[in-house]
Amino acid sequence: MRTIESLGDEALAGKRVLVRADLNVPMRDGAITDDRRIRAAVPTLRRLAAVGARAAVLSHLGRPKGVVVPELSLAPVAERLGELLGPVQFVPDTVGAAASAAVSGLGDGQVAVLENVRFDARETSKDDAERGALAAGYAALAEAFVSDGFGVLHRKQASVYDVARLLPSAAGELVAAEVAVLERLTEHPDRPYVVVLGGAKVSDKLAVIGNLLGRVDRLVVGGGMAFTFLAAQGLATGRSLLEPGLVDTVRQLLVEADERGVAIELPVDVVTAAQAAPDATSATVAVDAIGEDQMGLDIGPRTAERFAAALSDARTVFWNGPMGVFEVPQFAAGTRAVAEAVAASPGLSVVGGGDSAAAVRQLGFADDAFGHISTGGGASLEYLEGRELPGLAVLDGEGV
Ligand code: ADP
Ligand code: MG
Numbered sequence: 490m491r492t493i494e495s496l497g498d499e500a501l502a503g504k505r506v507l508v509r510a511d512l513n514v515p516m517r518d519g520a521i522t523d524d525r526r527i528r529a530a531v532p533t534l535r536r537l538a539a540v541g542a543r544a545a546v547l548s549h550l551g552r553p554k555g556v557v558v559p560e561l562s563l564a565p566v567a568e569r570l571g572e573l574l575g576p577v578q579f580v581p582d583t584v585g586a587a588a589s590a591a592v593s594g595l596g597d598g599q600v601a602v603l604e605n606v607r608f609d610a611r612e613t614s615k616d617d618a619e620r621g622a623l624a625a626g627y628a629a630l631a632e633a634f635v636s637d638g639f640g641v642l643h644r645k646q647a648s649v650y651d652v653a654r655l656l657p658s659a660a661g662e663l664v665a666a667e668v669a670v671l672e673r674l675t676e677h678p679d680r681p682y683v684v685v686l687g688g689a690k691v692s693d694k695l696a697v698i699g700n701l702l703g704r705v706d707r708l709v710v711g712g713g714m715a716f717t718f719l720a721a722q723g724l725a726t727g728r729s730l731l732e733p734g735l736v737d738t739v740r741q742l743l744v745e746a747d748e749r750g751v752a753i754e755l756p757v758d759v760v761t762a763a764q765a766a767p768d769a770t771s772a773t774v775a776v777d778a779i780g781e782d783q784m785g786l787d788i789g790p791r792t793a794e795r796f797a798a799a800l801s802d803a804r805t806v807f808w809n810g811p812m813g814v815f816e817v818p819q820f821a822a823g824t825r826a827v828a829e830a831v832a833a834s835p836g837l838s839v840v841g842g843g844d845s846a847a848a849v850r851q852l853g854f855a856d857d858a859f860g861h862i863s864t865g866g867g868a869s870l871e872y873l874e875g876r877e878l879p880g881l882a883v884l885d886g887e888g889v
Contacts, residue, residue: 490668490884491659493536496633502541503597507631508533508661509648511638511864512548512566512602515847519565523847526640527569529864533637533661534574534600543595545630546570546602547583547648548638555610567602577602583609584626592630606648613646624651637661639668640843640865642880643872649880660884663864668881670839670861671872679804679836680706684873685796685827687712688810688844691732693867698742700874702751707803709754709796711788711812711823718743718755719776727761729785754799758789760823765814787813788823797830804836807873808845809866815848825852832858842866 493501510530515522530546537544551561564579571577578601582588591601606612611623624647628634634656636642641649642664652658660668684705686694691714701708710718713730720726721739746753756776761783762769773789774780788796793812800806808831812823828849831838840849841863849859856862863869871878 490665490881492665493533493635493659493661496635496657496659498536498540501537501633504542504633505592505595505631506537506542506544506633506635507627507652507656508537508544508546508635509638509641509652510546510548511640512546512563512570513550513640513843514566515843516565519560521565521569523843523850524569525846525850525862526843526864527566528573529663530570530637531573533635533663536662537635538574538598538600541597543592543597544600545588545592545595546600547606547627548602549607549612549641550605551607553605553607555607555613557608561605563602563605570600570602574600580604584623584630589630611647613644620647620651623647624655627652628655631656634658635661636880636884637663638880639664639863640868642865642878643868643876645879650883653880653883658884660881664881667863667865667869668872670863671869673837674805674807674839674873675704675875681803682805683707683709683800683803683834685709685711685800685806685808685831686714686810687812688842688866689713689730690810690867691717691730692735694810694870695732695735695739697870697874699745700876701870702742702746702749704873704875705751707752707754707799708746709799711756711792711796711827712810714810715756715788716785718753722755724777725779725781726785727779727781727783729779752799754796756785756788756792757795758791759785760787760789760813760820761785765817765820767817767819769819771819786817787820790822793823793826796827800827800830800834803834806831806834806836806838807869808838808840809842809870811844811848815851821852824848828852828854837861839863839869841869
């Protein structure tokens with residue numbers, strides 16, 4: 490992996506450098522609810538500013554799906570970055586005339602944040618030529634590229650992968666630090682090695698489990714993804730999150746885990762309600778008693794105890810995905826219990842994922858209660874599976 494040194498720090502003085510950061514922070518009603526990812530982008534930008542580079546920052550925010558969604562503008566994010574870093578210019582454009590004028594106008598050590606890259610459908614296109622055309626537009630803005638959006642390294646997207654093939658490119662400080670931790674998890678992890686999965690990106694995360702089975706001793710599954718497992722065991726899950734198309738795959742996984750001697754811990758009880766609302770009437774029920782019109786919104790207390798027991802002797806833990814809808818206090822207890830158990834586990838504990846990181850913070854845990862809090866859930870998981878991350882692979886070797 491090429492790092493900023495390989496670009497020659499001093500050679501960057503006066504140069505326009507495009508930085509792909511991951512400033513995809515959780516927001517509610519227009520306010521940033523956790524600025525961790527913004528803070529994580531600061532070291533690279535400071536370093537570039539210190540050597541007199543002119544940084545243009547690219548990022549996505551949310552999933553606007555190729556159209557301009559004003560609520561997903563990076564303007565408030567640029568403002569927050571400015572509070573942390575000193576003056577930051579926001580440019581409501583990515584590859585148009587306004588962007589090139591703004592980037593050309595930067596002085597040494599100055600920073601601009603461009604608009605949400607996902608307002609342009611080509612950013613995430615499956616068509617190489619479409620992505621390539623957008624990447625050429627990005628590349629025209631700058632003389633070098635620094636890849637520091639750890640959370641998107643597993644995505645073959647224009648601002649992550651394609652642009653890195655067009656400019657002299659290197660990994661930023663955040664990517665280097667995250668990869669260093671993940672290396673510790675993949676090369677000789679201390680055992681037992683336990684991976685805890687939850688959250689809402691069910692299909693993404695189910696896909697990784699097959700490959701994790703060969704690496705871990707125990708898998709603990711809660712959150713929205715647990716219901717596809719429960720359905721695979723023939724249980725009725727009411728209106729809970731469910732990926733019906735993946736039930737068969739999960740059934741296979743359960744057989745495979747059994748054959749490999751990997752324990753998969755699933756919920757035995759859940760907290761249900763008709764909606765994920767603060768005033769909803771909730772009930773704690775066994776997993777075979779979920780009402781037809783109810784949704785499972787948290788793991789129950791017996792499950793929390795079992796999950797904590799599965800973590801109590803773990804010497805390596807990776808946790809991605811809240812155990813329930815922690816944003817609503819009455820569905821946060823499971824996530825809190827698991828966070829406590831992960832924090833108390835005797836070895837290296839890594840928490841990954843935007844919402845997972847936000848959850849532990851919102852629940853009042855200090856950052857140093859965990860060995861490492863990663864800015865990327867999906868990227869970490871794919872790395873841990875042993876898969877090549879396109880955004881990382883493109884930074885290997887000699888480069889442009
Ligand atoms: P991360 O960002 O840490 O990778 P995800 O984005 O996959 O995590 O999932 C986070 C979201 O999952 C949270 O907003 C939480 O409310 C939601 N969630 C967790 N459990 C459930 C559940 N049982 N039903 C619906 N949503 C859930
Ligand atoms: Mg998330």
